[in-house]
Amino acid sequence: MDSPTNMTPFVKCLIFAVVCLIIGGNCGDHSLDRRTNIAKRSDKNTYYNIYSKINAMEKDLKNLETKLLKRTKMLRQVLQSVIEMDSNLGLSDENLKKEGKLASKKNDTAVGFTTKLSGSYNSTSSIIQGSTILFNGGNAYNGTLFTCPSPGLYLFHVSVLTYTHPGGIWIYKNSQQLTLAYASYIPPFNGAAVSAAVWLDVGDQVYLRPYSSPFSLHGNSAFTGVKVH
Template sequence: MSPFVTFLMFLVVSLLIGVSCGDRSLGRRTNVANRSDNNTCNNIYTKINTLEKDLSNLETKLRKRTKLLQQVLRSVLEMDSNLEMSETNLASKRNAIGFTVKLPTTTFNSRTSILQGGKILYNGGNAYNGTVFTCPSPGLYLFHVSVVTKTRYGGIWIYKNTQQLTLACAGHGDPQYNGASVSAAVWLDVGDQIYLRPNNLPMVIDHNSVFTGVKVN
């Protein structure tokens, strides 16, 4: 074999060895780069997953707190509504129409006399002026009179305007005191008047007699 041919063969073998080594070196560098890229991607995905979990936890907490705040708000609104209703009911009760008056010890000598009241125990709506009840609002009313007298056949009429409604009659009471009572349920319109008149004369009334009226509906 000539020196020239030997040289060519050596050159070819050297080139083959160099290419093989280069390929192996390039492959190692590529693998390293790929592993680095994979690690970087894995780290990013891990952080993203962690952030997503944290965000989900925050959303859950936010929903729970929002629900709690809504419950508290509903409770506050209910309490406020109940308070307003209580205040309205209380104001309504304070303004309930009705009265109770004690009749003083006195003697009446005229059937046209209107019995004047004495000590007023209650006067809701201020519709009773001490003598006559004047209806402030339409509705069903209940009136009651209880009389103590020693007048023979003594009694008291409940009047509506000029109409006689009911009579509380004590019967034969002389000389001892007897009692009698009567009630009247009547519909009244605004301005209608209720008052008392004696039945027999002279009419002696004891201070334990009472006149009461109240709006029922």
């Protein structure tokens, strides 16, 4: 065989080309394998990233569902509390209405009155008139006489302011004198007060008469009666 120095230029070129092809083939194969491995790793990373994102989204969704359930439960509790409060308020309104009706019935059945007194009287047989009736439970006082609507113990009170000296007022039951409010002279007015507790039957009458005449009353004098038992 010829030595390398004796090779023709054509043979040298041919050998060089073969060597390059061999080296290039090895490099190409190595490069292809490398690219394939990189692609495989890239596919694995992409798959891993998508799976991780799906897991994260599922966890977020579960958290949202949990929060939604908690808020729904809280809203139900609040709604239940509101319903209970509304129900209690409704009961309170009904109770207030009932209490108001009971109070109204009590006021309707309560027997008693208060009236202011005034006027001038020229006879001790005159009945003193009420000028302004402030209260008249049971409508038993007509501005002149109190007529007993039901049997029981009653209390009557009269307070006198008079320009007359001396002067006073008798409390009468039917034709019976009960008690006297007698005023001595203390300028410019005489003043006195008296009470009487008395048992009355249905139809008994209580009223006022002057102690003396002529007799004149100041407008702030008053007469009160009430059933106590």
